[in-house]
Amino acid sequence: xxxxxxxxxxxxxxxxxxxxxxxxxxxxxxxxxxxxxxxxxxxxxxxxxxxxxxxxxxxxxxxxxxxxxxxxxxxxxxxxxxxxxxxxxxxxxxxxxxxxxxxxxxxxxxxxxxxxxxxxxxxxxxxxxxxxxxxxxxxxxxxxxxxxxxxxxxxxxxxxxxxxxxxxxxxxxxxxxxxxxxxxxxxxxxxxxxxxxxxxxxxxxxxxxxxxxxxxxxxxxxxxxxxxxxxxxxxxxxxxxxxxxxxxxxxxxxxxxxxxxxxxxxxxxxxxxxxxxxxxxxxxxxxxxxxxxxxxxxxxxxxxxxxxxxxxxxxxxxxxxxxxxxxxxxxxxxxxxxxxxxxxxxxxxxxxxxxxxxxxxxxxxxxxxxxxxxxx
Amino acid sequence: xxxxxxxxxxxxxxxxxxxxxxxxxxxxxxxxxxxxxxxxxxxxxxxxxxxxxxxxxxxxxxxxxxxxxxxxxxxxxxxxxxxxxxxxxxxxxxxxxxxxxxxxxxxxxxxxxxxxxxxxxxxxxxxxxxxxxxxxxxxxxxxxxxxxxxxxxxxxxxxxxxxxxxxxxxxxxxxxxxxxxxxxxxxxxxxxxxxxxxxxxxxxxxxxxxxxxxxxxxxxxxxxxxxxxxxxxxxxxxxxxxxxxxxxxxxxxxxxxxxxxxxxxx
Ligand SMILES: Nc1ncnc2c1ncn2[C@@H]1O[C@H](COP(=O)(O)OP(=O)(O)OP(=O)(O)O)[C@@H](O)[C@H]1O
Ligand SMILES: [Mg+2]
Numbered sequence: 001x002x003x004x005x006x007x008x009x010x011x012x013x014x015x016x017x018x019x020x021x022x023x024x025x026x027x028x029x030x031x032x033x034x035x036x037x038x039x040x041x042x043x044x045x046x047x048x049x050x051x052x053x054x055x056x057x058x059x060x061x062x063x064x065x066x067x068x069x070x071x072x073x074x075x076x077x078x079x080x081x082x083x084x085x086x087x088x089x090x091x092x093x094x095x096x097x098x099x100x101x102x103x104x105x106x107x108x109x110x111x112x113x114x115x116x117x118x119x120x121x122x123x124x125x126x127x128x129x130x131x132x133x134x135x136x137x138x139x140x141x142x143x144x145x146x147x148x149x150x151x152x153x154x155x156x157x158x159x160x161x162x163x164x165x166x167x168x169x170x171x172x173x174x175x176x177x178x179x180x181x182x183x184x185x186x187x188x189x190x191x192x193x194x195x196x197x198x199x200x201x202x203x204x205x206x207x208x209x210x211x212x213x214x215x216x217x218x219x220x221x222x223x224x225x226x227x228x229x230x231x232x233x234x235x236x237x238x239x240x241x242x243x244x245x246x247x248x249x250x251x252x253x254x255x256x257x258x259x260x261x262x263x264x265x266x267x268x269x270x271x272x273x274x275x276x277x278x279x280x281x282x283x284x285x286x287x288x289x290x291x292x293x294x295x296x297x298x299x300x301x302x303x304x305x306x307x308x309x310x311x312x313x314x315x316x317x318x319x320x321x322x323x324x325x326x327x328x329x330x331x332x333x334x335x336x337x338x339x340x341x342x343x344x345x346x347x348x349x350x351x352x353x354x355x356x357x358x359x360x361x362x363x364x365x366x367x368x369x370x371x372x373x374x375x376x
Numbered sequence: 377x378x379x380x381x382x383x384x385x386x387x388x389x390x391x392x393x394x395x396x397x398x399x400x401x402x403x404x405x406x407x408x409x410x411x412x413x414x415x416x417x418x419x420x421x422x423x424x425x426x427x428x429x430x431x432x433x434x435x436x437x438x439x440x441x442x443x444x445x446x447x448x449x450x451x452x453x454x455x456x457x458x459x460x461x462x463x464x465x466x467x468x469x470x471x472x473x474x475x476x477x478x479x480x481x482x483x484x485x486x487x488x489x490x491x492x493x494x495x496x497x498x499x500x501x502x503x504x505x506x507x508x509x510x511x512x513x514x515x516x517x518x519x520x521x522x523x524x525x526x527x528x529x530x531x532x533x534x535x536x537x538x539x540x541x542x543x544x545x546x547x548x549x550x551x552x553x554x555x556x557x558x559x560x561x562x563x564x565x566x567x568x569x570x571x572x573x574x575x576x577x578x579x580x581x582x583x584x585x586x587x588x589x590x591x592x593x594x595x596x597x598x599x600x601x602x603x604x605x606x607x608x609x610x611x612x613x614x615x616x617x618x619x620x621x622x623x624x625x626x627x628x629x630x631x632x633x634x635x636x637x638x639x640x641x642x
Contacts, residue, residue, distance in 0.1 A: 025536075026488055026490065026498070026536070027488075030494075060536040060568060061498050061501060061502070061533075061536050062498075064501055065494070065497040065498050065500075065501050068497070068501060069497065087567075089563065089566055089567025089568075090567065092563050092566075092567065093505070093563055093567060096505055096556065096559060096560055096563060097501060097504040097505050097509075098504070099507065099556055100504070100507030100508075100509065100553075100556070101509070102504075102509040102510035103509075103510055103511075106510040106511055107510040107511075107512075107513075108513045108514070240472065339517070340472065340515075340516075340517030341472030341473040341515065341516070341517055342471070342472050342473050343472070343473035344472075344473070
């Protein structure tokens with residue numbers, strides 16, 4: 001197989017003959033159109049170029065791109081290109097490639113963005129995303145009002161499915177994590193308390209720790225990773241497929257239809273899951289207390305009951321409720337804000353989890369400070 | 377040009393689970409053919425294409441490329457053969473997180489040793505062949521439905537494949553663009569000798585570009601006609617085919633209990 005070769009010959013009347021021989025396919029490395037540049041700038045002025053392609057044995061897109069470069073180069077130099085010498089198939093394909101002229105203003109320049117400009121646009125983006133967040137929360141709230149006045153429309157079966165997804169389906173992972181957290185708290189506490197012979201207070205430590213804070217926080221984080229991410233991915237994919245637009249044109253508010261059931265489901269189920277997590281955590285502490293510290297079952301039970309007041313339970317439940325709303329809002333919001341590509345869905349999911357966890361931590365801090373101020 | 381078989385489909389039965397979609401499909405696509413797969417909506421045209429391009433294994437029967445049994449070959453061998461296909465999907469199936477130029481360029485990056493600048497030039501060329509010059513840096517979500525179709529076509533052509541499979545390329549295009557697309561298909565066949573398999577409903581385009589075809593029918597669950605579309609229009613008496621090729625003008629009816637003879641033109 002002959003390798004592709006390019007010869008440039010100056011013929012009469014300021015004419016440049018471009019001689020193409022060999023196999024002009026992408027599989028071979030093709031000569032570059034830059035060679036013409038050298039001829040144009042070197043010799044006397046050239047006003048036309050033609051082709052001689054009788055030695056051409058084969059060609060594909062590689063030849064076409066070469067010819068397009070040649071034509072662009074000649075256009076810049078005001079050199080007329082006579083394409084008669086080319087195979088007719090090549091000419092017809094070139095004609096097709098130029099049949100639809102480039103649309104005016106369509107091309108995007110890779111404009112250079114200065115550092116300051118980038119900071120500026122980042123700041124504007126941040127401000128816009130804050131506004132969007134507020135708008136979303138507002139919309140979710142009006143949707144809730146519509147629900148209370150009986151005007152919100154969503155499918156009850158959707159709510160039931162979501163309820164199941166964020167309750168029963170989450171039990172195994174919540175059990176495991178809470179039990180382990182209870183065990184860990186008990187072990188760490190036991191080492192210190194043993195020094196004073198005060199092992200019995202492990203029950204207090206685990207009980208109060210789990211019920212007042214850890215139960216709710218751990219459940220919140222699990223739900224952020226599990227359910228919040230799923231909400232974002234699901235709604236984000238619907239956004240990509242224009243399903244959300246279809247809902248809007250059907251006259252259904254996407255917030256009513258998609259967001260409301262999810263917020264409801266999580267805010268109902270999170271307190272229940274929190275109670276369950278509390279119990280599992282206490283059970284973890286109990287295992288350490290009874291088998292590791294030789295406390296009796298009755299002793300441990302009594303001590304836990306005594307330590308964990310109803311106030312702590314309420315605080316824990318309230319926290320769980322708040323986290324549930326936060327996780328649901330973060331998940332749905334990121335899903336609704338999702339762009340129209342596969343990677344945008346990935347970004348939405350990541351950002352849903354990050355937003356959920358950050359807001360859980362902030363909410364915990366706020367609740368703790370408030371409880372402190374109120375003295376409970 | 378001597379007619380050399382390129383794709384041979386033999387006794388192909390297509391099924392989803394136990395649901396048989398089509399049975400006993402037998403036809404040959406020659407080198408340099410523009411082969412039309414036609415039939416009513418939902419009769420299994422896209423599914424047939426999935427069998428030809430290696431996405432779905434036949435329930436029965438075989439697909440030969442040259443003399444290699446496609447589904448009997450080792451997976452590695454099949455992958456190697458698939459590299460010579462260019463496929464455009466009915467729904468576009470563009471990679472949404474890549475720009476149009478990157479969509480076209482991906483296979484060039486993977487399977488050639490070309491320099492990035494050259495790849496970019498080829499991607500631009502392919503986009504301009506489908507009338508999308510200047511849209512290189514757009515994302516699929518920023519262009520119209522018909523434009524997505526055309527990018528799908530440009531992407532299929534990226535490697536100058538031996539066989540192109542187009543699933544309803546002209547659906548959603550304006551008549552002028554559809555005509556340009558027909559010209560492009562004919563030109564690829566003429567100049568590069570590409571074999572083109574087209575699933576389409578566009579009658580104008582079927583008659584303009586097709587030189588061979590198969591008609592599959594949902595009711596009979598098998599093929600009821602093959603041959604040059606223009607000859608089918610003249611010679612085929614099967615009511616379903618007649619109605620299809622005349623946009624229902626023929627008003628031919630299938631009588632109850634009767635099974636009209638299929639027309640397999642050589
Ligand atoms: N993944 C699947 N599982 C089960 N059945 C399927 C699947 N995909 C398609 N089908 C069925 O196979 C049949 C044919 O589908 P196919 O997509 O091949 O139709 P088509 O001929 O391409 O139609 P159209 O012209 O509308 O694109 C349809 O009846 C569809 O219900
Ligand atoms: Mg289809």
